[in-house]
Amino acid sequence: MNKPFFTLEQTSTDCKARVGKIITDHGEIPTPIFMPVGTQATVKAMEQRELKELDARIILGNTYHLYLRPGTEVFQSFGGLHKFMNWDRPILTDSGGYQVFSLSANRKLSSEGAMFKSHIDGSTHLFTPEKVVEIQRDLGSDIMMVLDECVDYPSERKYVEDSVKLSKDWAERSLKHFNNTQQLYGHKQFIFAIGQGGMHKDLREDYCGWMSQFDFDGYSIGGLSVGEPAELMYEMTDICTDNLPIDKPRYLMGVGTPQNILESIERGVDMFDCVMPTRNARNGQIFTSTGKINLKNAKYKFSQESPDSYVKSYTSENFSLGYLRHLFMTDEILGYQLATIHNIAFYLWLVRTAREKIISGEFRHWKKEILSVYESKV
């Protein structure tokens, strides 16, 4: 008998925070988990061995980017994204929908799908729900996403209602096509639905209830962290986790700050991804156990201190704030590398510790402690 894809191991008694595990053919993923973003088959400025050194258990790939470059024919030829980038742990791919809306030009939406022009060369492409499943078959990700429309914030209720209808139709077509097609490379693939509904409680509730009737392997919460206040995001997240199956993993897409992640874990979310640790690193901002640090700050010029005496990484164990500042003041690539390593170390430490604290029953207490230190420095 196959092991279940997801096992819920424990739920907090004083909040909705939970621990579980996901099992894929590329390995096991303890939850809550943070997934470093590997947009173009690389987590920017990090080597694959460095991701393993920090015990990253799953990374993300972006379907839109990988479809355009290097193209699905390359993945077919290599035997999938894992082999192409030499990463043998799990990979989750998004549907490309978000990038179609945020990056491409002249996109046109119809019930059939999303027509768009490439942001690279202006060429025209059509993403249908079926096409997007097929691209993710070519990529061979362990977990794939359905195509959906991510609506802007704020949006008119009428627009959101129509969008929700479209996304539901696409979700059903995606699942059908997923069930009618097969994995290409010998490992099992799983598919997640994505709940939408803008900032409307009833639409969110309805969408979550609706998608729960289908046998998706997991459920994502989409369309949040799009500019709304954090409190509104938490409110929507709460409604979603209240209306999703207990026995399936919940993935809050594109979120977020350390605070966002801890607040959402408390509300029952299991999986996260965000470009923040990698992107901010390249801008000279690191996340540490005592708050955010802007490495370009003149006050660090002579500092021989570690950027983080608590969260261990190659960076924090070997280099000083003064050296890191110098690397950023001189635009040295090593600055991007070292800041990225530490930020990923920090995010993985955060969810790993959250997991431990849920198990020991101390999650809420610990969260409060972390956030009090953290927010005072932000």
Added chain:
Amino acid sequence: MNKPFFTLEQTSTDCKARVGKIITDHGEIPTPIFMPVGTQATVKAMEQRELKELDARIILGNTYHLYLRPGTEVFQSFGGLHKFMNWDRPILTDSGGYQVFSLSANRKLSSEGAMFKSHIDGSTHLFTPEKVVEIQRDLGSDIMMVLDECVDYPSERKYVEDSVKLSKDWAERSLKHFNNTQQLYGHKQFIFAIGQGGMHKDLREDYCGWMSQFDFDGYSIGGLSVGEPAELMYEMTDICTDNLPIDKPRYLMGVGTPQNILESIERGVDMFDCVMPTRNARNGQIFTSTGKINLKNAKYKFSQESPDSYVKSYTSENFSLGYLRHLFMTDEILGYQLATIHNIAFYLWLVRTAREKIISGEFRHWKKEILSVYESKV
């Protein structure tokens, strides 16, 4: 009794190629050696642990750059460049003279020294021979260089003659100031003179003979690889090594291609540095045992082959030409990292193997083999 700084271990019977060892307080350096260039206290796109993984035995730092950023007061505060960048193996620093002439604006040369404006903020600075020794005391490099003038190619003989007089005067002043000052951080520092003389045999011969009378720890050959034909460079190198002391290391500054290095080893040079492996890596060109490869070439799109099945590196043992091409086509930092790692691996493999082949008496045969394969692909 102190161990000697340099020990000549063996010289070829059929050419001037030689093996030796340099001993510093930060470790032993087998020669011939290639020194990766760490201009601004970092070998661009490489981590310090990666340099050690490839067994880099000594790296270079640039006095001009480090003096301007982060500034000598930072090195004084940290206890030198080694501690600042967390590199506990030997470091050689240049005198900054080359950068004053190639990077700065409005430079004015006098017998006193070189006045120049910073290429970063336009501020005015004066490098005298004494000042440059002091900066290198602050840096705490294991091996320092005297200030000299590197003349352009081609140059009028009269200009070169005057320049040589200036450089000789500066060399004497440098040695005097070196002997009148002390190391700051508890490890011994050594000083090399730099032979000049443009492309004039007699001036080169005279300069080498002249500087050999002083007790410098080693002798550099400067002012080559400045645009002259390779054959002319080899001719000048030959004259220099014929006129330098046998029992001191010879360092050919800023050279060069794999071919240049092997030809110069054959002519009795012990030490090399060059930005070529790191700079070319960032432009997508790698050096391999079968020649140079332009990673952006469309023919590699589907290639699952290693870039180098013979010279081992993290890159060649884990990634394909197709993946590396993708990283360069998408401007990903990981492309710079992986190409740099391989190029440094290749250069270090080249000098390490040269050393082995000199010891086994096969150097000239091996050099011919390597270059025949290599040059056919260039």
